[in-house]
Amino acid sequence: MPLFSQYWYNLHWKNEWFTIHRIQRSPASLPRDIEHIWEQFVNFLDYNILENIRRLGFRKPTSIQACLFDAFLMPYHLFMAAETGSGKTLAYAAPVLSEIIRMKNAGRNPKAIILVPSFLLHTQVTTMVKELVKNLDVGKEPYLKILSTIHGVNNINPEDFDILISTPGHATNLLKLISTPLDIPFVIIDEADTLLDDGFVEKMASFLSVVPIKYSSIEGTASNDKGARVIFCSATCPDGLQELAEGVVQADYLQLVKSDYLHKLLPNVKQTFIRVREQDKIPYLIDLIADDYESVNGRTLIFCKDNDTVTFVSEKLLGDHIPNKVLGRDHNIEGARLLVSTDNGSRGMDIPNLRHVINYDMPRDLADYIHRLGRVGRCSKSRVNSRVTTFFGAIRGSIGAQTRIVTAIERAARLDQPLDDVPANVKGKIKDQKLRKLERSGKSLDIDEEEHDETFDLA
């Protein structure tokens, strides 16, 4: 099939562009014809949680939420793979919290642990969990204690929490401080494509050496039907990722819950690709921002390939009297109309009122593109006009790789098919490599006590 972008291998062409237009206004994850209603789940989700969901204004469950609620009833570990912004947090949180409440009412003292890759995500997941358990408290004490380690928790007692939200390294350090065995029926691995990849192998291995997992595939740590049920949650499911999950739990006990839209381009987001020379990027960027300020009453997020470029872009804009904040560096981003970030901010972030994503640097691969694209067009923003603009920087050496990414996107759009060969950084096998080493040495890995944001290490 002839593709417009296939000729972009050629270095000397510049300022060419093409656009993939929006083909529908509402997100694919919220089907227009009502397929599911909350009332279907009244016997399964806690009454208060359902009330809170309604209070949040969510009129109906998204497709993946309905699928996960159904799958949750079976006694398997779950791998939920669904497009960005499809409401995966609520999909796992609502049933897990309901089940924890039920167990607590029956006299147990259960704990759920939610692992996230970065401190940016802590706040967001914590906010959603807290919203879901509002109005549950009867006396002064909260009925469910939510402990988020964002504010540098250094000590922990079993009575301090029912739900722990943390990065894997920090969670491991805290759990090691507790000498009594805990009843942990649920572990959620959010952003599993990041948490199971090479950068987290050691931290995850260490975490799994302190938390027993049901039907674990890690020898020496398994206790068959005792231990935690795991819910993996991811916006991409590249080849090899499921295999990695099977390095944590036995394949026979792992159920894949997959959205039909996985790896498809969001149909409600306009996507433009422009060939821009490196030296022209800043003026182009300033023009785009000016355009946004004039025409859109929303926020713009700029993605750069690394921290140095983030600093460069942010300072250049400030030098041009364009105020901006850096995600992850500036802690209070409230009110900031313009944000700059590395790919760290592309994982799971749900930024209110975001309308435009600008890829100042091309994403490294299709998985990064999916995550960046997914900051807009989310199910909470039904019918909002959002767009993504990607600068294709024609630099000798990277042009082949960049063209391959753009042609893959163009082809997927033309054929209305999922993106092919979404890659994963999944060479490190938790099961095969690190834990075996640990078992042999008879000790667990040391995690840096100071760590807060583990994905920044990756950048």
Ligand SMILES: Nc1ncnc2c1ncn2[C@@H]1O[C@H](COP(=O)(O)OP(=O)(O)OP(=O)(O)O)[C@@H](O)[C@H]1O
């Ligand atoms: N049923 C629903 N209807 C409308 N909005 C919803 C619904 N469920 C969740 N949301 C909202 O949709 C937004 C996206 O949800 P969430 O962050 O959980 O998506 P996600 O699938 O985890 O995305 P990502 O893959 O980027 O992490 C949030 O603002 C959330 O509050």
